[in-house]
Each structure stands twice: as structure tokens, then as C-alpha cells.
Amino acid sequence: MDWKVASIGTLANHPLWNERPEHRIGHATTTLIKSDDALLLVDPSLTPDLMNARLDERWGVKLSDVTHVFLTSFDPDRRRTLQGLVHATWLMHEPEIQSAATAIQDELVRAENDTEVVNILNEHLVLLANFTVPNDNPFSCVDLFPIPGFTLGSCGLLLPTSERTILITGDTVATQEHLEKGSVLQNCANIELAKESFLECVEIADIIIPGRDNVILNTNRSQ
Numbered sequence: 001m002d003w004k005v006a007s008i009g010t011l012a013n014h015p016l017w018n019e020r021p022e023h024r025i026g027h028a029t030t031t032l033i034k035s036d037d038a039l040l041l042v043d044p045s046l047t048p049d050l051m052n053a054r055l056d057e058r059w060g061v062k063l064s065d066v067t068h069v070f071l072t073s074f075d076p077d078r079r080r081t082l083q084g085l086v087h088a089t090w091l092m093h094e095p096e097i098q099s100a101a102t103a104i105q106d107e108l109v110r111a112e113n114d115t116e117v118v119n120i121l122n123e124h125l126v127l128l129a130n131f132t133v134p135n136d137n138p139f140s141c142v143d144l145f146p147i148p149g150f151t152l153g154s155c156g157l158l159l160p161t162s163e164r165t166i167l168i169t170g171d172t173v174a175t176q177e178h179l180e181k182g183s184v185l186q187n188c189a190n191i192e193l194a195k196e197s198f199l200e201c202v203e204i205a206d207i208i209i210p211g212r213d214n215v216i217l218n219t220n221r222s223q
Contacts, residue, residue, distance in 0.1 A: 001035045001141035003159060003166065007046055007054045009077075009212040015186065016177040028078045031168055031209055032059060033159070035139035040068045041085070042157060042168055043211075045077055048084025070138075072170025072211070073151040074100040074128065082127070093144060094133040096153025099189075101128055147172045147201060149194025150185065150211075156201070164206035171211035172197045179208065179216055 012026030013019040028045035032055065039061065044051055052063045063084045070091045071078050082090070104121050111117040136144050145158040150171045159166040172194060174185050179202070188194040201208060208216045 001033065001139070001159060001161075003031060003033045004058050005209065005215055006030045006032045006041070006058050007051065008214045009043075009045060009210075011174065011212045014175065014177070016175070016181065016183065026077055026212070027080070028075070028170070028211055029209060029213065030054070030081075032061075033139070033142060033157075035142055038067050038139050039065055040070060040139060040142070041066045041081070041088075042070045043072055043078040043170065044069060044081030044085065046080055048081050051081045051084065068138075070134070070157065071096070071131075072156055072168065073154045075151065075171070078170075079127075090131045091134040091138065092131040093146060093153050093155035095146070095148070096151060096155060097128060097131055097133065099152040101125065104128070145204075147197035149190050149192075149197045150188045152189050152193075154197070158204070165204060166207045166209065167201055167205035168209040169201050169205075169211060173201050173208055173210045173216075175210055175213040176216050179210065179218070179220070 007030040009027050009029035013021050013023040028043040030045050031042040033040040048063060055061050066085060066088050068089045068091060069085055073096055104124050108121050141159060143158040145156040147154050147156050154170055154172060156170055157168040171185055173179050184194040184198050202220050205218050208218050210216060
């Protein structure tokens with residue numbers, strides 16, 4: 001197993017920088033994992049053209065080489081590349097698929113008289129139906145790590161190695177500043193659950209790949 005960050009994410013507005021809403025276009029940190037014959041792209045957040053360029057820059061591969069996709073949550077910021085990955089197998093944790101489907105169905109009830117919104121929500125349901133539930137250990141040295149709270153079914157990926165434990169956290173740990181301050185995003189589906197998951201990430205990971213920042217060496221683990 002080997003991995004690289006393909007694209008460093010950012011928040012649309014960083015609350016710990018005292019920024020106003022929609023300061024920039026938000027996108028998620030995207031990670032590329034090579035395991036056996038699989039090439040796994042985690043949270044593919046850029047448009048297909050941009051992501052294709054990033055993959056070439058970072059590892060000399062293309063979108064067409066990607067065999068699998070994993071989303072830590074069904075958040076729209078994490079799936080902009082999917083239209084360029086129709087050839088790949090799409091994976092997501094079963095509780096996240098279920099909670100996303102429930103949320104979309106609830107929105108459909110509220111939007112029943114708004115044809116435009118209903119059409120968009122139905123498109124989301126069609127997209128969701130293309131996801132497969134992975135095993136707890138979908139690839140060699142790649143384990144599911146459920147961290148509910150940001151969304152009810154949020155799930156990271158644990159990459160245990162002989163020297164260090166790497167954890168892809170999605171937005172459970174959003175940025176370095178959030179890690180340093182022990183803070184979670186305020187738009188979490190369940191703040192208290194997100195805080196518990198945040199602590200689990202800090203306790204287990206030597207290296208954290210956060211949802212909206214570059215790789216972080218977790219110095220808090222030894223404290």
C-alpha cells in the first residue's frame with residue numbers, strides 16, 4: 001500500500017480565521033491510494049479536468065487509471081469528479097448511504113411543489129444508487145474507520161503501516177487549526193457525536209489527512 005494527497009482542500013470560509021461566509025469555493029482534500037491492483041481515489045472533489053491534471057502532477061496517473069472511489073461522506077464537495085469516474089467502482093459506508101437516502105427523501109417531501117428542486121434531489125438519489133457497500137477491509141492495509149457526527153454515517157479510512165498509522169478523516173478533522181483547538185465544524189449533523197469521533201481520530205492516528213487541509217503530523221497523540 002502507498003498513498004499521496006492528490007489535491008489539498010479548503011473551506012469556503014474558515015471559521016477559525018474569522019472569515020465571512022463564501023470567502024472562496026470550498027473543496028475537499030483528495031487522497032490517492034495504491035493497494036495491490038487497485039487505485040483508490042478518496043473524496044474526489046475537483047472537476048474531472050482539474051483532478052486529471054492533479055493526478056498526473058502528483059503520481060503520473062490519470063482518472064482513467066482509477067479503479068475505485070471512496071467517499072467519507074455524501075457531501076457535494078466530495079463528489080465533483082464522479083462524472084469522470086463512471087468506469088470505477090464507487091464505495092461508501094452503508095450507514096452513510098442509508099442516512100443520505102433518508103435525508104434526500106425528507107427533502108423531497110418538503111419540496112414536493114418545487115419541480116426544479118425535486119428533479120435535483122432525484123438526480124442525487126440516482127447517484128446514490130450507484131454506490132456499493134465495501135467490506136471493513138476493502139483493500140490490503142486499508143480499513144474502514146467509522147467516525148459519525150459530521151454526517152450520521154461519516155467514515156474515514158485507516159492505513160496502518162509498520163511505522164505509523166495514517167487516518168483519512170474527512171471533515172471530522174477539518175484543518176490543522178481545528179486539530180490544534182480541538183474543534184469540530186459547526187455544520188455537523190450531530191455536534192456531540194462529531195466531538196467523540198474527533199477524539200477517536202486524535203487517539204489512534206500518527207498522521208491525519210484532514211478534510212480541508214494538508215497532511216498533519218498528530219503531535220497530540222503522545223500527550
